[in-house]
Every structure is written in C-alpha cells, then in structure tokens.
Amino acid sequence: MGKKVTIRDIARLAGVSVTTVSQILNGKGERFSQKTRDKIFKLRDEYGYVPDFNARSLILRQSSSMIGVLVPNISSPFFGTFVEGVQHVAQHERMIPLIFSADRNAELEQNYLSQMLERSIDGLIIASATMTTDTINRIIGARDVPYILFDQNYAQEGTRVLTDDYRGGELAAQHLADLGHKKIAILEPNELSENFTQRLTGFQDCLRKNHIELDVAHNVIKAPLSRRGGYDAAAAVIKAGVTAAFAGNDDMAIGLMRGLRERGVKVPDQISIMGYDDIYLDEYVSPQLTTIRQPIMDLGIGAAKMLLNKIHSDQEQEQIQRFPVELVQRQSTARVR
Amino acid sequence: MGKKVTIRDIARLAGVSVTTVSQILNGKGERFSQKTRDKIFKLRDEYGYVPDFNARSLILRQSSSMIGVLVPNISSPFFGTFVEGVQHVAQHERMIPLIFSADRNAELEQNYLSQMLERSIDGLIIASATMTTDTINRIIGARDVPYILFDQNYAQEGTRVLTDDYRGGELAAQHLADLGHKKIAILEPNELSENFTQRLTGFQDCLRKNHIELDVAHNVIKAPLSRRGGYDAAAAVIKAGVTAAFAGNDDMAIGLMRGLRERGVKVPDQISIMGYDDIYLDEYVSPQLTTIRQPIMDLGIGAAKMLLNKIHSDQEQEQIQRFPVELVQRQSTARVR
16 A cells, blocks of 8 residues: 555645645635635545544644745845745745845844744744844744744754854865965954854864964954945955955955955955855856855755754754855965965 | 824734734734733724724735735845835835745746735735736636736736836947947847837837947847856857947846956957846946946835735726836946947
C-alpha cells in the first residue's frame, strides 16, 4: 500500500488551497463553485482520503496558509533577493508570504507582528534589527506560532538559518593582508547586531594574527547601514589615511565607492574597498566590488523550508542550518603600492 | 456638531484594527483581551459611535483589511520602491499589503490572484505584464473587489495611476538630438506592454521631428527587460555603429553600460546611454546614468490612496491620476564627437 493521502495532496491534485479543500470537505464550501466542490469530493473518493489528526488540527487551528516575513527593508537588494527565495518555497506549497518591511522601526515591527498574529498566520520569518526573542515571545504569547530568526538579530538563539559571519570577517581581513595592506579602516553600523559583531570580531582577530594594527580610535568609522551611509563616510575614510577599507555590507561599500569617486580618489589604485554580502549590484558598479559572498537566495529558501517543516511537524527542537561564505575577488581590491 | 465618528476613528483611537473593533462591537470579541474590549466600549460611549451603513457593509463583506499587490519582480529597484510607497499608505490605514512577485509568469499571476481573492482581500493593485482586464475581471467574477492597474499592462483602462510615457519618450529623444546624435539605437523588451509602446512611440516621433532617421531593421534591438538583458545586448549595440542608445528602462541601461565597459567602449565618450525610470542605482553606477524620471515612490503612494478611496467610497467611476516625468541629466550622455 502506498503513502497515506493527505489533505495537502488533495489540494495539490485539485489545484486549490488546503483551506479550500478543508472547507469543502467540512460542509462549509458554499462560496466555491459546484465544479470545484465536485472535483474535491471526486478526488477524496478516488484516493480514499480520510481526514487525519493533522488535517483536523489544521482546521481547528484555522490555518490561514500564510507565513509572515519581517525584514528591515524590502527594497534593498539583499532582502529583496532573500524574500524571493522565501516566495519560491511558499508558492510551491501554496502558502502566501505576508511581507513586511519595517525600516528598523521597533514600534512598527511589533505592530506588524501583532497584525500578522491577528490573522492567524502559520509561522514567521523574522529578520529584525530591533526585536529580542523576549519581545517576540511576549507578543506571540500563548499562541503556538513557530518562527525562524534570520540575519539581523541581537540574539543568536532559536531555530534559524545562518552563515558563519566570524569566518566571513576572517576571509575579508586575510584577503587585504595578502595584498599587503597595513593601514585599514572599518566602516560599521552605528548599532551592532549579533551578525555584525561576529563579522567584525573575525575581521579584527585575523588582522591581529597577521600583525596588522587597527587604529580603533580613528579607523573604525560608524555610519548608517546604507548606500547613503557609506557615501557620507567617504571624507572620514580619506582623512584616516588608509590604503584599504572593509565596509559592513555591500550597500555601504557601493556608497563609499561613489563618495570616493566624487572626491577624486581612485579605487583600487589609492584605496581598496571590500564589501560583504554579494548583492546583485556588485557586478554592475565600476570597479566591480570584491566581497564576501553569502548565498542570499538559498538563505531565503532554507529559512522558508525550515519554517514549513516546523509548521507541519510541530517540532519543538531548536534547529540550525548553516550556509557557507566565500571570498569573491573582483576589481575593487588591489595590491598596496 | 462635529463630524460623525466612524468605526475607523474608533479603531485609530484604540490603536487596533477596524476588524477588531467590529468584532468586539458585534459580540464576537472573545479572542481579544478584556482590556482591549473595555477600551473599545469606552470609546464607543465616549464618542457616541453608532454603526452606520458603511461600517455594517464592512462587517458584512468580512473585510480582511488586506490589499493585494501584484508586481513582476519585488527584488527590482523599481518595484521595490513602488511597494514601499504602497506600504507607507497601508501602514497608516492599518491595512496589510499582500505582496506577490510573479516574475511575468501568467499562470502564477492568475494563481496568486485567485489565492488573494479566497482570502477576502479588500482591493488590488496590479502591475502585471501578462494579464488583460478581461482575465482580471473573469477571475474576480461576481466579487465586488476594486482594483487599480499600474505600469506594465497591455490595456490602459480602468482606474489607474500613470505617467506620460509618450512625453517621457519625447524628452529622451530631444535630449539626444540636442547633443547632436544622429545614429541612435533603441533597446526594447521582447514584448511591448502599453507603457513601452507609448514610450517608444514618443521617442520615435520626436526623432522624426528632428529629422533623425532611425534604422529600424538594425538599430531597434530586442532584449529581456533586465540588467542581464542589457548586458547581453552590448555586442549588438556596438555592431549597430551608433553614437547613442536609449534603453527601455534603467535596469537595461545599467546592464548595457557594464557590457560596453567590458568590451572597452567608453560611455559617454564613444556611446551615450540614456535610461528610463530613475531608480536609486542610477547615482551609484559610473558614469551616473542620465534618465527620464518617474516619481516611483509617489506612484506607489498614489496607487494605494486611490485604491483605499475606492474601497471606502464604493465609487464606480473610472479615475486616473497622472504623475509628471522629467529629464534627469547625469554623466552617461554627452555631445557627439
């Protein structure tokens, strides 16, 4: 005998949502066409479908077949690509992703989270720069809503996808050391979430291993985590008198390159620039940006798959999926002169 | 006497959604905290709120306080910014935008549309490259769901926000004519939706007015509407032997510039490049891209406001809101040598 047929199979065969099937089979299908209702009953009989505990719990929990995705900025290349990955998986499972871009606004993030919960979402992917797991758990309260944390969190705990930020930072520092740079600046965001702390610690530890001294007082420059932030920091980088700069992410690096260009500083001839992320823009700016690659689309796919697993299996255990990082050498870094 | 208090006012004062207020006032508020319920009843009494026809119809229609937004590609700078505009308005009205990116896949678009309708969305913003209004109306069927069309549609009809694409095309052509260019290529998408048809007609009409002949057989180059499409078309543009090229949008133009750079062609010294849209990347590529500006964020805000008006007023009349276009001259175009 084959595998037991589930409500999800029936939904897939009929080309409708699980909610539709469950409503029709529970006698609440008045709002669907006769044709759809007939099809569902026919498939039920044909495959001998019997509602099981999971299906019933799905109905009892009033599954909305929606998952919430909270990101800092949907129009950024990084999160745009991440969300695309989530969408691919959701679409395949006939789930709808509710996407929220809260622009690092704590109140708005919590607001969105409450609104999603009001709508009985099945699960959440949270890339929040402001919310702690305590806050998240408080808002979720007694509801049994699984969630996955991603990227910009202050806590590295709970089920999550991640890349090795410490290793990424090391790779970046080693690359600049290999090119002979000794005077190096770091461009970092004003507030360090856990992934940035890791990234920058890896970078600094590796500099130390290479006996390169970092002038923390002058050469660690704080700036908003954006193209504009990098652009506005160009003067400070020039003033630092360095031969290379490592920007916290590619957006900052691309902004910094523009700022340097407008001030007549040649990249990489005068200053080498190193980014982090490998967003799709890196190959379209000139010079093309050397960076540490995170597999952004795969991270979105991985986070969504992990969440769906959690939703379907009611698994309680913490799970962690790690993705690799690697150096992508392009044109914005060169041997020191 | 002041303005009549609506359910929306009560919701705003209480900091909860309209759905929450309506459920509590209709005795279906068990799932909300006692504190929230008390607050709502107190506000009702304090402001003498009486349910009116609109509020009741809102309840009868089972408003989900969600609006659907269908775009070709959420990770593109253009639609990312557009969606941000929609989000600003939705957030202010405590509506949730359901964002779908269907990658110009007709089946997927129709699929998403059906799924949104199943979830009782209150309205729709559709920037679809594949769906005709006939298709949309067929899927919406008897449901009373208002929608706004935007950008990439084959039909220019129905309530919509738009920019003057014909005028934008004229501005682009006049700029290149003013710089003395006579040999000009056009890079256009494989299939022309209405906005591109307008844009390119305006461009060609204006060339004609300036007595510039366009070699349609060789100098109108078809390519996918993407950075990659523009990049891959670089060889064809070089082969055409032109001094200037007008790309259908900025993504294509930025890809084309990369392709030309890799082939050793200098922009604008050897070929001037002109884009269309004014996406945020234009200032970060080098040379900075000359383009025709569409107010992208404002288009998102305008579309969302128009849709909310339609939802709240049950207005049947077709409405059109026009936004201006303008030439933004940067560094990728120069006088012909």
